Amino acid sequence: MLKVIGVPFIVYAAEPEDADLLVNIRVQSMRESLEALGRFDPDRARERFLNNFVCEDTFKLVSGQQILGFYLLRDRKDYIWLDHLYVHPSAQGGGIGAAVISRIKAHAFSKRKPIRLGALKQSKANAFYQRHGFQHTHSAEFDNYYELPLESMPQGAPTFILKRAEPKDIEQLADLRHEAMKDEWAANNLTDYALARRHFFEDFKSEATLKIVQNEELLGFTAVHEYQDYIHLDMIYLHPTTQGQGIGGQIVTNIKEQATQLNKPIRLGALRISNSNKFYLAQGFNFTHNVDFNNYYEFTPEPAFQLQSASQEDFEELQHIRYTAMKESAEANGLFHHDEAREIFLSEYAPEKTRKIQKSGKTVGFYVVLNHLDHLYLDMFYLLPEAQGLGIGSKVLQQIKDQADEQNKPIRLDALRISRANDFYQGYGFRVTHSEGSINYYEYAPKCSLEVSEA
Structure with missing residues (x-):
């Protein structure tokens, strides 16, 4: 009998067009460990992954429209090599990694082979794999290596995946x-x-x-x-x-x-x-x-959030949301000065152009779209940490993209270079147009203009 694990994702076989999004998840997931070793080089990490990307060995973890992470298994002659297992930082801590390990154990058990893997020495992954029964075998300069012997695996049947026909x-x-x-x-x-x-x-x-x-x-x-x-x-x-x-x-x-x-x-x-x-x-x-x-x-799905127009009285609440949402990224870029940031927001705050994002009666974020003659500008878009990873951001962004498609206007925006927002926007079809200082600039081309150019 098949074992269906009760976790909020399904495993899909990866496809060629997934490569860029998966490598972004890898870079974000590895960042903390590599920085601890003084080896964080996002360009090198991207290049290494893309040069070795094989769809047939790669499996993505999907919840609805969102890719939460992925893993890569290589079936060797006498063992299974777990080459990658990454869960996006926003989705960590919810049991996803443990559920994936259970799947991999079931797969290896059906093949009657042990599982082997490597983990960066100063990575939290070491404790994770040890908790799941993996035994340290040896170490190299930067990595620890582990094995889960066949006799240590619980008996289980492999679970299903979805694969494009x-x-x-x-x-x-x-x-x-x-x-x-x-x-x-x-x-x-x-x-x-x-x-x-x-x-x-x-x-x-x-x-x-x-x-x-x-x-x-x-x-x-x-x-x-x-x-x-x-x-x-x-x-x-x-x-x-x-x-x-x-x-x-x-x-x-x-x-x-x-x-x-x-x-x-x-x-x-x-x-x-x-x-x-x-x-x-x-x-x-x-x-x-x-x-x-x-x-x-x-x-009919229950609405995940509601949108409301802002008022002048909302300034303090929205300022707090902005402060909380951007604090980590601003500090990482060496830019955060609370009083200065507050004054800038106060000078720019236009309630008539600001939409509050509410969930269960509480304001959890807001955004500002400026409708210019030849483009839309996503001037601000902030969500409280507790509202991130729930699909709210993707739904709001999809509504803005729908507006752009309807008006046949591109969307332009900027994001701090050291920020998770870059992965988010790239995952939804925005491309970097240029960078200046600590800022990346993005543009989304509306579907109608894409169809015209392809014709």
């Missing part, structure tokens, strides 16, 4: 769909299986389809389409031998998290006579209507 997979996916659906098709008097197969071939889009695999064995697949105002869960099929083990629930939970982060409902259809109806109702979907042989459902 390819056009060549269509026959195998059609066969699995038939096995998963044939009894329900018959119960609904839909027995023209050749027609059903033909429709699948006509509708199949590999780029929107994810295979559910375990050790390269196909367990099922799912297809999700994102539209402007909703997400369509087009299909999710599991082979009959893998149904009832929690896999579908974990995948749907992740799609619901995606919907929450994007603030979009999920819509889907299910045959009238089908166990899927009970499943989706149990997952929080509401029945909306039926047509012919199908029932239709919708899941």
